[in-house]
Amino acid sequence: MVKARKYVVKKIFEGLPKLEDFEIVEYELPVLKNGEILVKVEWVSVDPYMRAYNIRYPVPYDQFGYQVGVVEESKDPRYPVGTRVVSHKGWCDYVIIDTSDPDPVAGELYKLPDLKGYSDSFGIGAVGMPGATAYFGFLELCQPKAGETVVVTGAAGAVGSLVGQIAKIKGCKVIGFAGSDDKVKWLEEIGFDKAINYKNADAAAALKEAAPNGIDCFFDNVGGELSSDIMYQMNEFGRVAICGCISAYNIDRSKLPKATIVQLAILGKQLKVEGFHLWRWKSKIPEAYEQMIKWIKSGELKPLEQISKGFENVFDAFVGMLNGENFGKAVVKL
Numbered sequence: 001m002v003k004a005r006k007y008v009v010k011k012i013f014e015g016l017p018k019l020e021d022f023e024i025v026e027y028e029l030p031v032l033k034n035g036e037i038l039v040k041v042e043w044v045s046v047d048p049y050m051r052a053y054n055i056r057y058p059v060p061y062d063q064f065g066y067q068v069g070v071v072e073e074s075k076d077p078r079y080p081v082g083t084r085v086v087s088h089k090g091w092c093d094y095v096i097i098d099t100s101d102p103d104p105v106a107g108e109l110y111k112l113p114d115l116k117g118y119s120d121s122f123g124i125g126a127v128g129m130p131g132a133t134a135y136f137g138f139l140e141l142c143q144p145k146a147g148e149t150v151v152v153t154g155a156a157g158a159v160g161s162l163v164g165q166i167a168k169i170k171g172c173k174v175i176g177f178a179g180s181d182d183k184v185k186w187l188e189e190i191g192f193d194k195a196i197n198y199k200n201a202d203a204a205a206a207l208k209e210a211a212p213n214g215i216d217c218f219f220d221n222v223g224g225e226l227s228s229d230i231m232y233q234m235n236e237f238g239r240v241a242i243c244g245c246i247s248a249y250n251i252d253r254s255k256l257p258k259a260t261i262v263q264l265a266i267l268g269k270q271l272k273v274e275g276f277h278l279w280r281w282k283s284k285i286p287e288a289y290e291q292m293i294k295w296i297k298s299g300e301l302k303p304l305e306q307i308s309k310g311f312e313n314v315f316d317a318f319v320g321m322l323n324g325e326n327f328g329k330a331v332v333k334l
């Protein structure tokens with residue numbers, strides 16, 4: 001019998017999630033049935049949507065999320081022992097997966113792509129959901145052209161840091177907003193033309209100085225007044241991709257903060273503003289993974305990870321990410 005541990009969410013979060021909102025449950029896994037695999041989890045992801053989606057599910061529920069693991073026992077010949085798989089089974093150390101039962105959010109489990117020797121954790125980062133989000137969300141919605149000016153918010157995070165680097169690969173000028181001076185320094189080191197600390201700068205004035213000719217593409221992870229400031233500096237026919245709105249995730253939805261209306265900017269400059277979910281491009285996701293690996297191998301793209309260690313530290317890594325402690329993708333090595 002294999003003993004497993006998992007994080008169960010037992011309370012709806014109020015504001016920032018608290019450790020008491022979770023319970024670590026230890027239990028014995030049953031014997032494998034045909035079509036099932038036993039996976040030893042090696043890497044677990046912590047992501048903002050785990051906070052945002054918390055109101056969607058009745059408690060208690062098992063904390064979902066991407067993970068990479070290795071098959072330790074198999075009753076599905078497609079996944080022999082030793083195969084590495086990516087699933088959405090969340091924060092647990094061992095799990096039994098029914099290979100024919102797709103996850104309601106993430107779809108079917110799949111084999112970890114060939115990462116050409118890079119860390120398996122890239123499978124939940126640059127060559128996983130965040131990487132595909134950056135790739136399709138930015139390229140399909142922003143349609144960047146060489147020489148254009150791109151602004152990214154949440155620029156030092158998993159998705160934002162990849163969007164900025166893809167924009168550089170496409171020959172754009174890139175400006176990023178992030179929440180600390182150290183992040184600003186790091187972004188400029190990895191090739192952003194300019195980075196701005198939105199916590200201590202006059203964002204509108206700093207942006208005007210950094211982009212005197214205006215902005216053509218805006219990839220927004222954050223929302224709120226910062227986004228409104230940016231929208232008012234867009235050029236005619238600019239494109240805005242709404243990827244996330246993390247400034248509102250920890251706030252009571254009935255008391256959302258007000259931000260300057262953006263309709264004048266959208267109308268005046270004939271902007272195209274579009275929200276998206278990655279799943280729109282579900283059937284094309286392998287294309288993104290292939291390209292991300294090529295860029296990583298060529299050195300054009302440098303994924304950074306914030307690695308925490310140990311099953312007991314998954315919660316801290318999650319809240320740390322929500323608080324902005326992560327540079328690049330926040331992951332936990334079990």
Ligand SMILES: NC(=O)c1ccc[n+]([C@@H]2O[C@H](COP(=O)([O-])OP(=O)(O)OC[C@H]3O[C@@H](n4cnc5c(N)ncnc54)[C@H](OP(=O)(O)O)[C@@H]3O)[C@@H](O)[C@H]2O)c1
Nearest residue numbers: 048133157158159178179221243244245246247277278324
């Ligand atoms: N549409 C989709 O399909 C899709 C898919 C994946 C992710 N997303 C969204 O993309 C965004 C980024 O996700 P990620 O996984 O890359 O996370 P991340 O950026 O790695 O981590 C979250 C970051 O958000 C920033 N943040 C936290 N509170 C903030 C606030 N009040 N105002 C501004 N920034 C704040 C923090 O950085 P600072 O230190 O800079 O504040 C923190 O590091 C999220 O909004 C997420 O929901 C959307």
